[in-house]
Amino acid sequence: MHHDELSNPSRRRLVGAGLGAAGLSALPLHAALAQTGELVVGAAPPITGVFAFAGVGLHQGLGDYCEWRNQTKGGVAGRKLRYIGEDSGYKMDQAMSVFKKLMGAHKPPVFYGDSTAWAKAAAKEVSQLGTTLTCSPSFASDLADPKNVPYYFMAGPTYTAMCEILLEYINRTSRGTNRPAVAVVYSDTEFGRDPIAGLKAKAAALQIPIVQEIVTKPGAVDVSSEVAKLRRAKPDYVIFHGYVLAPIPEFIKQMREAGMSTTPMGTIWSMDKTTVDAMGAAAQGWMGVMPYRYSYDTKDAPTMQAMKDFAAKARPNLSYVPIFYTSGWLVGMIFSEVMERVLKAGKPLTGPNMKAALESMDNWDTGGVTGLLASLKGHQIASGRIYAYNADSKLMEPASGWIKTA
Numbered sequence: 001m002h003h004d005e006l007s008n009p010s011r012r013r014l015v016g017a018g019l020g021a022a023g024l025s026a027l028p029l030h031a032a033l034a035q036t037g038e039l040v041v042g043a044a045p046p047i048t049g050v051f052a053f054a055g056v057g058l059h060q061g062l063g064d065y066c067e068w069r070n071q072t073k074g075g076v077a078g079r080k081l082r083y084i085g086e087d088s089g090y091k092m093d094q095a096m097s098v099f100k101k102l103m104g105a106h107k108p109p110v111f112y113g114d115s116t117a118w119a120k121a122a123a124k125e126v127s128q129l130g131t132t133l134t135c136s137p138s139f140a141s142d143l144a145d146p147k148n149v150p151y152y153f154m155a156g157p158t159y160t161a162m163c164e165i166l167l168e169y170i171n172r173t174s175r176g177t178n179r180p181a182v183a184v185v186y187s188d189t190e191f192g193r194d195p196i197a198g199l200k201a202k203a204a205a206l207q208i209p210i211v212q213e214i215v216t217k218p219g220a221v222d223v224s225s226e227v228a229k230l231r232r233a234k235p236d237y238v239i240f241h242g243y244v245l246a247p248i249p250e251f252i253k254q255m256r257e258a259g260m261s262t263t264p265m266g267t268i269w270s271m272d273k274t275t276v277d278a279m280g281a282a283a284q285g286w287m288g289v290m291p292y293r294y295s296y297d298t299k300d301a302p303t304m305q306a307m308k309d310f311a312a313k314a315r316p317n318l319s320y321v322p323i324f325y326t327s328g329w330l331v332g333m334i335f336s337e338v339m340e341r342v343l344k345a346g347k348p349l350t351g352p353n354m355k356a357a358l359e360s361m362d363n364w365d366t367g368g369v370t371g372l373l374a375s376l377k378g379h380q381i382a383s384g385r386i387y388a389y390n391a392d393s394k395l396m397e398p399a400s401g402w403i404k405t406a
Contacts, residue, residue: 192242301368
């Protein structure tokens with residue numbers, strides 16, 4: 001993904017938004033916003049840095065949704081959306097600096113951050129302010145907590161819920177009395193460790209044995225001794241979590257060389273088509289959980305079609321719309337639905353009012369982004385389906401129906 005190539009329209013949009021603000025600069029900012037009635041959507045996405053491959057898409061998807069919404073629906077409750085996103089570089093101090101700057105200048109009712117670290121650090125301040133509903137690319141399990149993190153939600157299942165969906169699939173597809181054996185390989189990071197306790201609890205409940213547990217550093221590492229352990233454990237499935245790409249392809253390559261017939265599985269950040277394409281031969285047999293449809297799956301999914309059509313016009317250089325763009329678009333949909341529910345009820349956009357509106361979203365139709373009607377009562381959308389790589393089409397294709405966690 002070439003950042004410069006893809007971000008030009010974003011830059012143009014941000015410059016345009018800046019010119020709009022400059023034109024109103026004779027007025028005090030709060031008067032200018034009151035006069036135009038704009039609803040600011042603030043964001044600090046990681047457009048550069050180690051997470052840029054995802055951050056560019058997240059930034060574009062959220063910003064483009066705001067533009068699409070303005071064009072097709074006149075914004076939210078008759079008020080135009082104004083997206084203001086500034087790069088966090090996936091650096092904590094930079095993300096907090098963008099957050100404080102945009103909060104001070106624009107008081108956005110909704111804000112999209114860049115990481116688990118940001119979400120946890122900002123949570124206290126956001127709770128004290130009580131003015132802003134937040135989201136980020138993090139699916140950290142302890143952030144789906146309406147009581148302790150009241151003004152945060154995630155546009156998908158927690159990492160724990162993703163692993164539960166994988167185990168549910170394994171359970172449903174197992175044959176006979178022999179229980180399928182599972183190994184889990186995860187990175188030595190907060191992201192990697194996040195779902196492991198929940199995964200073990202779910203496996204125990206389903207009577208699925210966890211026959212090996214391996215922790216590695218993320219990135220390119222020597223995995224030969226770990227593969228030897230897996231070969232001895234003979235798992236039917238190996239669940240990888242806490243990585244994007246490396247060392248997953250190396251694990252798969254060496255497991256195949258060792259004659260293992262294990263099925264490798266992943267979670268959301270290892271499941272985009274661009275990532276799977278980069279696996280090369282290791283992609284053969286790759287499976288995993290995804291909370292959304294892929295952008296090429298538009299049948300009976302009007303939102304996916306609208307998103308794809310808008311991206312084709314707005315970003316002619318974007319040959320494939322990645323899951324990160326889809327995720328950003330869905331965040332925009334949820335932000336807008338929450339604000340619309342509050343404004344249509346004649347209430348101010350406060351944290352408590354937006355939290356109540358978020359939790360009232362039950363059996364909400366995403367237009368096919370998620371396969372099931374979505375509930376945000378628990379500040380997450382706890383569903384997904386299993387996809388498997390098809391070597392002929394070179395696409396991730398559904399291997400299961402949509403699965404909801406309890």
